[in-house]
Amino acid sequence: MADREAQEERGKMKGIRELAEHLDISIGTVSRALNGKPDVNEETRKRVLEAAESLGYVANQSGRALRKGATGVIGFMMQTGTEITGQGDTFFMSVFDGVQTVFARHKLDLVALLCSSEEDPNDYLKRVVARGFADGIILSATRRHDARFELLAKRKIPFITLGRSLTDVGQPWLDLDFEGMAEASIDRLVARGHTNIAITRPHDDMNLGYVFEDQCRATLARHGLRLDERHVFRSTPNEAGGYQIARELSALQNRPTAIVLINEAIAVGLYRGLVEAGVKPGRDLAIIGRQSPQSEFLSPRLTSFSLSLRDLGIALAETLLGTMPAFAHVYPAKPAQLLWPMALVPGESD
Amino acid sequence: MADREAQEERGKMKGIRELAEHLDISIGTVSRALNGKPDVNEETRKRVLEAAESLGYVANQSGRALRKGATGVIGFMMQTGTEITGQGDTFFMSVFDGVQTVFARHKLDLVALLCSSEEDPNDYLKRVVARGFADGIILSATRRHDARFELLAKRKIPFITLGRSLTDVGQPWLDLDFEGMAEASIDRLVARGHTNIAITRPHDDMNLGYVFEDQCRATLARHGLRLDERHVFRSTPNEAGGYQIARELSALQNRPTAIVLINEAIAVGLYRGLVEAGVKPGRDLAIIGRQSPQSEFLSPRLTSFSLSLRDLGIALAETLLGTMPAFAHVYPAKPAQLLWPMALVPGESD
DNA sequence: TTGGCTTCCGTAAACGTTTACGATACTATG
DNA sequence: CATAGTATCGTAAACGTTTACGGAAGCCAA
Structure with a gap:
């Protein structure tokens, strides 16, 4: 136990290889154990899991993504320096929260792709998306003519938009009614x-x-x-x-x-x-x-x-996943283009 | 020209290999040309750049990161579903904007790492950071006792915090005064x-x-x-x-x-x-x-x-980069722990 | 002509995973 | 006892880059 901690301290834990030879098991088996594959002895799996935990091993994202061809990341694109809603973090934070409750079920991570106000949004998207940074994209703040739609469609990147555009390419969207x-x-x-x-x-x-x-x-x-x-x-x-x-x-x-x-x-x-x-x-x-x-x-x-922004986020996520082959079986075809209703709350101002 | 577009349409542009054989140049030279290495003929470089542009080639993020050991991404961690400032996207969006003006000079991308309100922030950080997702981290909404500091310090991940904590580990921070x-x-x-x-x-x-x-x-x-x-x-x-x-x-x-x-x-x-x-x-x-x-x-x-939130973002970014070996030469040692002054704007409420 | 430089480029080995495939040992069945 | 099947694991080949290294020219001076 003490040497384990020492090993962690020294930062010797590079990758799965070190973990494997520390356990005196082949690297392939370690990977299978960690990924929950069936053909691995349960006791072996337990050993691997414990060692990984105590040594603080987490699979390297780049290696994994390179091999699997998927990153496990969904990007929500937004522009910084500009005010989209003027409403506050509450707006997007609430939507995000809904999105994440869905993503969490599939070990997907949500990140906000922040496009600088000084960069063209189309260029940014081209850059970040073509790089294979994310497996799917959520677009918001859609414009009347939004070239981003065509860009993503051409690249065949799964995406959904929070908002419509004249440049609709048949992608799924949700929009406030x-x-x-x-x-x-x-x-x-x-x-x-x-x-x-x-x-x-x-x-x-x-x-x-x-x-x-x-x-x-x-x-x-x-x-x-x-x-x-x-x-x-x-x-x-x-x-x-x-x-x-x-x-x-x-x-x-x-x-x-x-x-x-x-x-x-x-x-x-x-x-x-x-x-x-x-x-x-x-x-x-x-x-x-x-x-x-x-x-x-x-x-x-x-x-x-x-x-309910949270519910909107949930619908957004589920609809997106419904269009992604890897998850489509969980989310049967829903209406992919949907107006989200809003309710009138009477006040004293009218 | 027509066949180029056709090729792009067909999506045959997989990676650098296809680009190389399309140009009838070795893959190594193509890489060097794209990365601005010196030992490549200027005319060759021009050909490569043009072909990459017209074929829509962008280097795959995972492969590049795997080889280089760096992702070119800095993460700004925030929690969703909760209200940090209650002030709105304006707060963070303004800070982000400042951060990005600095990052843009170094081809660094800023993404917001969104931690779900249902996940423990420490677990999230461990997951996302140990995975090698980002080269550096910006932490905000710091708590009195914030285990994230120690976590990042132990992993030797470059990071800066917008806010202090009792668990100060000597990392750079900026905080409002x-x-x-x-x-x-x-x-x-x-x-x-x-x-x-x-x-x-x-x-x-x-x-x-x-x-x-x-x-x-x-x-x-x-x-x-x-x-x-x-x-x-x-x-x-x-x-x-x-x-x-x-x-x-x-x-x-x-x-x-x-x-x-x-x-x-x-x-x-x-x-x-x-x-x-x-x-x-x-x-x-x-x-x-x-x-x-x-x-x-x-x-x-x-x-x-x-x-000025934008200036704060700029300082945040520059100080962070100052601690990263790859960029430290550009940003000479500044005071790494700094109270950011605020100015009193008289109104009518006091 | 020779030797040394420079310029340019190709080759191949990494980077850290995942996974198809095959090998081994063991169990069950006849 | 032979055979088939099962459970478990090791081996090695990918994934798409970058880059150290070396080689092939071309040039210049001796």
Whole structure:
């Protein structure tokens, strides 16, 4: 026991070879024992497992991946330096948590592939994916035209997207039901007598902006109303963006009486900006937004759409695995392209 | 040209071998050409580079890492499902952005190692690190007693921590200057006449809670004051935690007249809870906190401590690389254990 | 012409695993 | 006792790179 610790201390434990000769067993048997293969004596397996534990041996990732042709890693691509949701780690961390409960069952590891804001996302993906870094990819923050879809499809890398794009290549996707949100919001506001309704959308090419605006427009049309071009506010998806919207909106002569916010974080800045401009949220302007950790602490409480991000993560993972040959038998074919419903949580802001 | 594309389409581009025989050059020369080694004809190199580009060849990560003994990947460990700062992706995304500007210069990739909330962080680290997944590690959310430090030190993995711990093993670290924040906050509040001051700290074993409380206590003592045990509020580091604090605090008969918040997100819930309890922030209770994307949109504007997260990320990366033999020549020895200063941004809340 | 340099390139051996295959010893069956 | 079958293990060949080493030219000076 003492020499074992000494051996570990000295860091002599290089690889499976040292472990094998320490046990006086062939390297092949050690590998089989560790990997739970059937043709190995149970007592031998126990010895190997114990030795590996006490010597702190863990199979080298590169060697294993090289031989097996799979890394056991799924990558979730995100861009740093930019604010995707403006909502906080809570958003992605919750999704991740759901994803991992599924992955854990298959000894898969989830890592976030962090694309620098200074590198082209397509180049990054090409680099990291072609390198065989991950066995599968999850894409988020999808854009109207997203070349990443075609790239992954061409390389035949299993992937799923959290969000849609015009460049759909038949891959599985999950997306929040912005159509449903738009329709329910407009219907609700119209039923409450609003006819002059504004909306927000991201300032950039995020796909959800188009989906949302189109559906808002369609639903308004169903009510015989139309969306004033000047009432479509483009902003960064964060608090500052909301503040900016408040300033623009309150300066309008034909001010809308209601607004639907597509992003979570906007509400915080919007509230502040409105108050400063003498426009009282909920009384002078009806507001419907997206639920976030902050939204329920706004005053008046934000009427918002909520969803279980953890469940979304679970569905995301299961759907992805369903498309990967090695796991497909566990996850029978589900609808591979799915709109994720959101529930309206009434507050005091509309 | 046409057959090149066809070849890429057919996905025949397996590895460097195919690339080599397509060029009718030896595999060794191709490798040298791609890696910028000196002993290769410039015209040959150009041919190789062009072919690699047009055929979409990228060196396989596993093979390369196996041979070189290095992965070119640095891991930033974080736990999912839990809220570290409660502040949002903005916090880590900004830090990441700084880290990456440094890493990009050395063709290093940053990935976030996501530890599930259901797995023990130490086990996770052991698994992922011993596997040789990353060449270096960045640890955050350090705990009072953090076994991860010893683990990495024993394995001789280069690492740096964003945060301190009692289990310091002499590794480099960066940490926010909570001592400075505590001192400046208390001094400021005392100068404004407050004698009954409360503080917050995380509900769990995060190291910063101890550092912060100790310094607050010391500074108060310097002023001849003491910290009432019932005025040390433990909470989750998010909005809900702040709300809870507001409820507890406003129910106290001996209510403090000022409070210093160690976490960012707390302020949002605190404000709301105070208002509901009829306690007006800034008038009935002086508040000093940490700057966040939301803090400046609170009303009254939060007096808070700010810092450049991007610069912090840069320092983090440079210090880490300074300890790695392969890069140390670029980053001469800096102070490897450094308190990162924060600046007080006066608001209206104190 | 010879010898030594330089430039360029091919050969082959690693790197640490996993796994197909074959070998051995033992058990059961006739 | 012979044979087939089973349980267990060792051997060696991959996986895709990088790189130490050596060899083949070409050049220049003596």
